[in-house]
Amino acid sequence: MTKWVYSFGAGHNEGRSEMRNLLGGKGANLAEMAAIGLPVPPGFTITTELCTAFYENQGKYPDELAGQVREALGRIEKAVGRTFGDRHKPLLVSVRSGARVSMPGMMDTVLNLGLNDVSVEGLADAAKDPRFAWDSYRRFVQMYGSVVLDVDHHRFEEIIEHAKIDAGVVQDTDLSPKDWQRVVAGYKDLIEGETGKPFPQDPEEQLWGAIGAVFGSWMNPRAITYRKLHDIPAGWGTAVNVQAMVFGNMGNDCATGVCFTRDPSTGRNVYYGEYLVNAQGEDVVAGIRTPQPMSKAGAKPGEVSLEEAMPEVYEQLVQVRSTLEKHYRDMQDMEFTVQQRTLYMLQTRNGKRTAAASLKIAVDMAHEGLIDQKEAVLRVNPASLDQLLHPMLDPKAPRVLLAKGLPASPGAASGSVVFSADEAESRAGKGETVILVRVETSPEDIHGMNAAKGILTTRGGMTSHAAVVARGMGRPCVAGAGGITVDYNAQTLSAGGKVVRAGEIITLDGATGEVFVGPVAMIEPTMSGDFGTLMEWADGARRLKVRANAETPLDAQTARKFGAEGIGLCRTEHMFFAPERIHQVRQMIMASDEAGRRAALSRLLPFQREDFHQLFTIMAGLPVTIRLLDPPLHEFLPHADAELAEVGKALGADLEAMRRRVNELAEANPMLGHRGCRLGVTYPEIYEMQARAIFEGALLVAKETGKPPHPEIMIPLVGVKKELEITRAQVEKVAKEVFAEQGKTLEYTIGTMIELPRAALIADKIAEVADFFSFGTNDLTQTVFGLSRDDAGKFLPTYVDMGILPKDPFVSIDVEGVGEMIRIAAEKGRKTKPNLKLGICGEHGGDPASIAFCETVKLDYVSCSPYRVPVARLAAAQAALGVEGDRTA
Ligand code: PEP
Ligand code: MG
Numbered sequence: 051m052t053k054w055v056y057s058f059g060a061g062h063n064e065g066r067s068e069m070r071n072l073l074g075g076k077g078a079n080l081a082e083m084a085a086i087g088l089p090v091p092p093g094f095t096i097t098t099e100l101c102t103a104f105y106e107n108q109g110k111y112p113d114e115l116a117g118q119v120r121e122a123l124g125r126i127e128k129a130v131g132r133t134f135g136d137r138h139k140p141l142l143v144s145v146r147s148g149a150r151v152s153m154p155g156m157m158d159t160v161l162n163l164g165l166n167d168v169s170v171e172g173l174a175d176a177a178k179d180p181r182f183a184w185d186s187y188r189r190f191v192q193m194y195g196s197v198v199l200d201v202d203h204h205r206f207e208e209i210i211e212h213a214k215i216d217a218g219v220v221q222d223t224d225l226s227p228k229d230w231q232r233v234v235a236g237y238k239d240l241i242e243g244e245t246g247k248p249f250p251q252d253p254e255e256q257l258w259g260a261i262g263a264v265f266g267s268w269m270n271p272r273a274i275t276y277r278k279l280h281d282i283p284a285g286w287g288t289a290v291n292v293q294a295m296v297f298g299n300m301g302n303d304c305a306t307g308v309c310f311t312r313d314p315s316t317g318r319n320v321y322y323g324e325y326l327v328n329a330q331g332e333d334v335v336a337g338i339r340t341p342q343p344m345s346k347a348g349a350k351p352g353e354v355s356l357e358e359a360m361p362e363v364y365e366q367l368v369q370v371r372s373t374l375e376k377h378y379r380d381m382q383d384m385e386f387t388v389q390q391r392t393l394y395m396l397q398t399r400n401g402k403r404t405a406a407a408s409l410k411i412a413v414d415m416a417h418e419g420l421i422d423q424k425e426a427v428l429r430v431n432p433a434s435l436d437q438l439l440h441p442m443l444d445p446k447a448p449r450v451l452l453a454k455g456l457p458a459s460p461g462a463a464s465g466s467v468v469f470s471a472d473e474a475e476s477r478a479g480k481g482e483t484v485i486l487v488r489v490e491t492s493p494e495d496i497h498g499m500n501a502a503k504g505i506l507t508t509r510g511g512m513t514s515h516a517a518v519v520a521r522g523m524g525r526p527c528v529a530g531a532g533g534i535t536v537d538y539n540a541q542t543l544s545a546g547g548k549v550v551r552a553g554e555i556i557t558l559d560g561a562t563g564e565v566f567v568g569p570v571a572m573i574e575p576t577m578s579g580d581f582g583t584l585m586e587w588a589d590g591a592r593r594l595k596v597r598a599n600a601e602t603p604l605d606a607q608t609a610r611k612f613g614a615e616g617i618g619l620c621r622t623e624h625m626f627f628a629p630e631r632i633h634q635v636r637q638m639i640m641a642s643d644e645a646g647r648r649a650a651l652s653r654l655l656p657f658q659r660e661d662f663h664q665l666f667t668i669m670a671g672l673p674v675t676i677r678l679l680d681p682p683l684h685e686f687l688p689h690a691d692a693e694l695a696e697v698g699k700a701l702g703a704d705l706e707a708m709r710r711r712v713n714e715l716a717e718a719n720p721m722l723g724h725r726g727c728r729l730g731v732t733y734p735e736i737y738e739m740q741a742r743a744i745f746e747g748a749l750l751v752a753k754e755t756g757k758p759p760h761p762e763i764m765i766p767l768v769g770v771k772k773e774l775e776i777t778r779a780q781v782e783k784v785a786k787e788v789f790a791e792q793g794k795t796l797e798y799t800i801g802t803m804i805e806l807p808r809a810a811l812i813a814d815k816i817a818e819v820a821d822f823f824s825f826g827t828n829d830l831t832q833t834v835f836g837l838s839r840d841d842a843g844k845f846l847p848t849y850v851d852m853g854i855l856p857k858d859p860f861v862s863i864d865v866e867g868v869g870e871m872i873r874i875a876a877e878k879g880r881k882t883k884p885n886l887k888l889g890i891c892g893e894h895g896g897d898p899a900s901i902a903f904c905e906t907v908k909l910d911y912v913s914c915s916p917y918r919v920p921v922a923r924l925a926a927a928q929a930a931l932g933v934e935g936d937r938t939a
Contacts (some may be wrong), residue, residue, distance in 0.1 A: 054100045058085045074099050074289030076148030077400050088395045092129040093293030094122035101287030104265050129164035130294050134253040134364030140169030142295040145260040151290040158197050160260045162190035166251040182326035186232035191237040198263040201244045245935045264290045272493045296389040296394045299330050304390040305329045311371045312381045314403040317410030325356050325475045340513050366393050368907030382412050391804040398518040401675040411842035413580040423587045432898045432925040447571035453545040455531025457563040458517035463504030463526045464557040471498020508534045526560030588927035595911035596922045606668040609916040615905040616673035618913020619891035625661050636697045639683045651739040662747030666759040675762040678737050682725040684715040724766020728779040741784040758796040769808040784785040805829035810875035827892030831859050834868045863900035876907050898925035905929035
């Protein structure tokens, strides 16, 4: 018989934290906490496998489930000495979803389940407070009505509003037990009117309703969106956790809170968290009341810390913090409730954190001996480093402060104000940078938060939805900026007499919580401290070298600053576009004969020589791969008449002749046209000029520094061995000429890009004339798929949505097809030349999953854009360590 139900607490722990796939994160950790002796109210978990079985069987449960649930429920009843539906000692439970990974977007919690017209009296007696009992009952009916029975939650609010008017009071808290009784009656009428059935009084029926709602919520649109954004397979399913209720809202000796064992924004090793006296858990997260800090040290004037309000409980929580960190060896995010001064732990999990915190926590924990360096390297998600490498506000830049909120997620962002998630998504889709401004956010807003560059809310604390989700997504966020008033109808936000309209720019500083009117200048981040330490550990662990794709001096300097070990791709065509050169380039292209081309090329030579002189100087001794001209010539051509006439004038041709030449050069399929080495073969003078510039530039650096650079000259788009033979001979001829002219020589190598399927398939033959291969995976993906890299954006997202492709193959390597091509080429190339140097220089060179693939085929290096160099260094280390890191950030 399959076991679908696992008990925890009260000395009967059937689960452990390793069972998170089966029990979900929450269920597995509740069992673990109970097993290590922490105070956990007893309960049970229905497995994620049941969720899968439920969907496979068209929403039917297996026969044995009911018996297993009853037995587990009986165990709770015995442990707490209370019975479901009892008039005197009723058992109340909470019902929560809990997937393998935490998933905001799933079903809301149902609390106080088990209350009915009879047991509410029992609760009133137990709490010695009828008001509390009736308030709990109405909360339960309201939650159950909206979450399980699908009645619009606004309708419940209306009933409370009417009750307040009838009673002549303003606050909920001023309603009497009798008023709440009337509210409950109103709720029950509403539910019966909406659903055609009375509100269920049988606690077991209530329980099955809630269990069904949790499993049903696995397929709700919010959950589906969240899964899509986070690559969570639908087949994982969710578990259901049923647990004896404890109350944080029974009076002023009760409380509830959320805390982190370290600061999730900065990673500082301080106890960090918030609590509310006399409240239920959801009140803290919902951001309706302003929570108070945990520790005295973290309290501002006017705030009362838990340390002061309930010192014994605080002391116990300090113990719990250290027990959990030692046990899980990671930063924990916990929820607790204090009922009449007794502490209960309701949840623990690895806490979500910003990239900065992730880095600091990993490095600190390694220093503290909780984890080793290898584990620290595996703990940080390489892609999240991006957040640390991007600019922050320049402290010296002028700015106009609008308001201040909580520093909920660090980083800075400027963008146009939008007031809805849908609008954020649609404007971002058109390439605008937007800041999403909401009073507060909810799981329905996730798509807009993802599309926005930053998030601003006017309500809620550091653990509000906006704060938690923004940190997870790496978006800067200012939360709870209470000084700002948002008017959705007027599409404005205002503070201190200043009004900002939709579409106007604001700037957020998520590290300080400040909001500014207009844009603010930003500065580059620093690479030292914990970042430097982790990178050093990563460098010690990796095998792959990391180079950068760079052509300008600025790019090359940035690349070195980020730790690049050379240049893997210098796209020389980018050097042709500068204003003072493009004119010569155009004359070269438009010239009708070789003599005309050579004349223009000789004017370009000094520019190119100086380019290489600078690159070699900056890269001092590191390898520099220079790719000869690649794109089709027409990309450089002018189209406006004035520009055409200007080129014509220089060449002594009229406008009409120029137009004809442009038409001649136009291609139907330029990506498959006259580009790459095909240019070098048909117009040898182009590659000759570039080779001369490289050798002359390199000899100049050798003379200036005494250290001759080692140029690696790369021929693009080779598909036939002969193409490489011909272009190689051109370069070698120029080398001989230059060396003879200057009476000096230097070492150089000539290799090719492998970016066409034919080249990959005959790589053994090509290797006979190549000193190295560099995989051009942008073109290789384009040609292996027969998929235009410039047009695929129109339909690829649909392919990914429909699951035809797991990811965009231009972002992350298609291991199955393109990867196979690389594997074949690497094997064949090495068969001919065992020491053939192999690298990758397409966009994939900076993508962690693609880097993991490069490790499996044992490439020598990856090359990526300068900003991604640290990402690649860390990803290469993780690939070498051979395990996907525990990526909590
Ligand atoms: C490639 O094709 O992967 C490559 C690096 O070259 P480019 O993007 O310049 O075509
Ligand atoms: Mg290419």
